[in-house]
Amino acid sequence: MIKAAEKASKTIIRDFGEVEKLQVSKKGPYDFVTKTDKNVEKILIDELSKTKKNYSFITEETGTIKNKDKDNIWIIDPIDGTTNFLHGIPHFAISIAHQFRNKIVSGLVFDPIKDEMFFAETDKGAYLNNRRLRVSKKASLDECLFSSNHEGVKFSDLNMRYSGCAALDLAYVASGRLDGFFHNVINLWDVAAGLLLVQEAGGIVNNINQFENNKINIRASSDSINDQMLKSLINF
Numbered sequence: 001m002i003k004a005a006e007k008a009s010k011t012i013i014r015d016f017g018e019v020e021k022l023q024v025s026k027k028g029p030y031d032f033v034t035k036t037d038k039n040v041e042k043i044l045i046d047e048l049s050k051t052k053k054n055y056s057f058i059t060e061e062t063g064t065i066k067n068k069d070k071d072n073i074w075i076i077d078p079i080d081g082t083t084n085f086l087h088g089i090p091h092f093a094i095s096i097a098h099q100f101r102n103k104i105v106s107g108l109v110f111d112p113i114k115d116e117m118f119f120a121e122t123d124k125g126a127y128l129n130n131r132r133l134r135v136s137k138k139a140s141l142d143e144c145l146f147s148s149n150h151e152g153v154k155f156s157d158l159n160m161r162y163s164g165c166a167a168l169d170l171a172y173v174a175s176g177r178l179d180g181f182f183h184n185v186i187n188l189w190d191v192a193a194g195l196l197l198v199q200e201a202g203g204i205v206n207n208i209n210q211f212e213n214n215k216i217n218i219r220a221s222s223d224s225i226n227d228q229m230l231k232s233l234i235n236f
Helices: 002-022 030-051 082-086 150-155 166-175 188-200 226-232
Strands: 055-059 063-065 069-080 093-100 103-111 116-121 125-128 180-186 216-221
Touching: 002 030, 002 082, 002 093, 002 103, 002 116, 030 055, 030 069, 030 082, 030 093, 055 188, 069 082, 069 166, 069 188, 093 166, 093 188, 103 166, 103 188, 116 166, 116 188, 125 166, 125 188, 150 180, 166 180, 166 188, 166 216, 180 188, 180 226, 188 216, 216 226
Parallel strands: 055 069
Antiparallel strands: 055 063, 069 093, 093 103, 103 116, 116 125, 180 216
16 A cells, blocks of 8 residues: 555656646646546556455546455545646545455555655554554543535634545644544545544544435544533534
C-alpha cells in the first residue's frame, strides 16, 4: 500500500504544479484534473495487483471490480479532496483501505504535498510517518475542534472547520489535531482508511456496515468526547 501510494504521488505532485498554472487559463483545469484522477487510480490498481493478483476493488472512478477473491477488497480514492486539487489548494490525499470480509483491516491516507503518511492495521496501532498516533484527550466540547462538510458545519454550533478532504479529517482526528468528524451520505472510499486510523489511535467510530457504500453517515471522535458529540448531533 505504501509503495503504491508513493508511486502514484509522483503523478499527483507533477500534475498539481500544472493545475496551479491552469487556474489563470481560459480553459481551466477541470478536464486535466479528471484525467489525473483516473491516471492515479490506474497506477494504484496496477501496483496493488502486482502482489495481490486476485483481490477485488471498490474505487471512486471505476466502481466495483470483481476478481477471483471477493473476500479481500481494496477500497481506493485516488484523490480525496478533488475540489481542493482543482483549485490549486494543497489539501488532498490518496486513500487506500484493505477490507476482509466486510471489515477494514488496514488503511492508508497519504498527503503527498506535506509528505505525511498515515497508516493503521487492526490491533497494531495507527502511525504518522512511523510515529505512533493517539486521539485527543480533551474532555470539554468548548476546547475541541471538529470537522464536517458544508451541511454539517451549518447544522452544528460546535467549533467547526470544513477542509474539503474527509480522509485527512479522519487522519487528523487520529493524530489529535481534530477532536471529531461527522458527515452524512458520504462514500465508503472517502472514509474506509480513515475510520481504522481513528479506531487504532484509540478513538470511536460508529458501525458503518449498516449503510450503503455511497450513503454512509459517519461519526468519529476521540473517546473522551464521543458521548457529548453524539448528543449534540442527535437531530443531524
